[in-house]
Amino acid sequence: QHILQQQQDMLKATGREATGTFSWLLSGITLAAKMVEAKIRSAGLIDVLGAFGAENVQGEQQQKLDVYANQALLHCLGLRDSVAALVSEEDEEPVTFNRDPETGKYIIVFDPLDGSSNIDVNVNVGTIFSVLRRLPPEHGTLEESILQHGFRQVAAGYVLYGPSTVLVYTTGNGVYGFTLDPAIGAFVLSNERMQMPEQGSYYSVNEANAASWPEGYRAYLEMLRTGGLGREYSSRYIGSLVADFHRTLLKGGVFLYPPTSKQPKGKLRLLYEANPLAFIAEQAGGVATTGVGRILDIKPEGIHQRTPFCVGSKREMEALRAEPVW
Ligand code: P6P
Numbered sequence: 001q002h003i004l005q006q007q008q009d010m011l012k013a014t015g016r017e018a019t020g021t022f023s024w025l026l027s028g029i030t031l032a033a034k035m036v037e038a039k040i041r042s043a044g045l046i047d048v049l050g051a052f053g054a055e056n057v058q059g060e061q062q063q064k065l066d067v068y069a070n071q072a073l074l075h076c077l078g079l080r081d082s083v084a085a086l087v088s089e090e091d092e093e094p095v096t097f098n099r100d101p102e103t104g105k106y107i108i109v110f111d112p113l114d115g116s117s118n119i120d121v122n123v124n125v126g127t128i129f130s131v132l133r134r135l136p137p138e139h140g141t142l143e144e145s146i147l148q149h150g151f152r153q154v155a156a157g158y159v160l161y162g163p164s165t166v167l168v169y170t171t172g173n174g175v176y177g178f179t180l181d182p183a184i185g186a187f188v189l190s191n192e193r194m195q196m197p198e199q200g201s202y203y204s205v206n207e208a209n210a211a212s213w214p215e216g217y218r219a220y221l222e223m224l225r226t227g228g229l230g231r232e233y234s235s236r237y238i239g240s241l242v243a244d245f246h247r248t249l250l251k252g253g254v255f256l257y258p259p260t261s262k263q264p265k266g267k268l269r270l271l272y273e274a275n276p277l278a279f280i281a282e283q284a285g286g287v288a289t290t291g292v293g294r295i296l297d298i299k300p301e302g303i304h305q306r307t308p309f310c311v312g313s314k315r316e317m318e319a320l321r322a323e324p325v326w
Pocket of ligand 1: 116117240241242267
């Protein structure tokens, strides 16, 4: 009954008829998310109990959680015959399934466990995913289908493993939030048509890099700090993208990962970090740019390419015109 309710709630969110192969696709993501969530919840315990080496109490080799998350997503999604290709942050090359383009209609791009280094200190981590439709063979190859502009995404979402586990996604009909009820093992609809506040009171950036940003970013943050937008700001930086983004979605404000001397093209990845979060932000009334141009308008050249990433409320973002170069 609960799973049925989950499916019905998700279909309401996706605005698709019950037969949608998309909902079957989404169930692959939610199944993998539940597997990852269970593993994360026991990670600390396995650490303690399996402290005498890499084996855990079952005597099995303890997999790093991001490898586990990657395997879970590849397995659960690979079984869906509507999947033509899977692109993961963990794998250099796409995983392709030579399925008939009529059935293998979707490409899923994902970061299986973003910020996984934070698990050791019990900080939230997340899974980010983006769904593209395969181009008709006469319009492009599978590789060209993977490198479509972000505005071609048919869906995007994330799972945030925190005090509660939430799933947030959009299919272009608004942003919907679900909360995992561990008692029944189902994601329960908790937010409909989420909207980012017009202006927030947080800025979120790793200020340790301030000296190496293009000048425009330093000037922008000084403007925020000195009441340039008519409001006092507080700094919040978790260092886990999905957690910092989720707070920005709910509370507004701005998250920035500018170019730095170490990462002149930015650190965050376009295909499976910036694009899906930009799609969600725009669907919630927010804005996502490279500091200058719209994230979703970038033509990807490579599946792991990086980009400067600035995302947040309309008010803060319209004030940001920081050249992404020195
Ligand atoms: P920095 C985590 O490693 C991550 O990929 C994102 O989750 C996070 O936003 C960013 O890197 C943090 O990077 O350089 O500030 O530690």
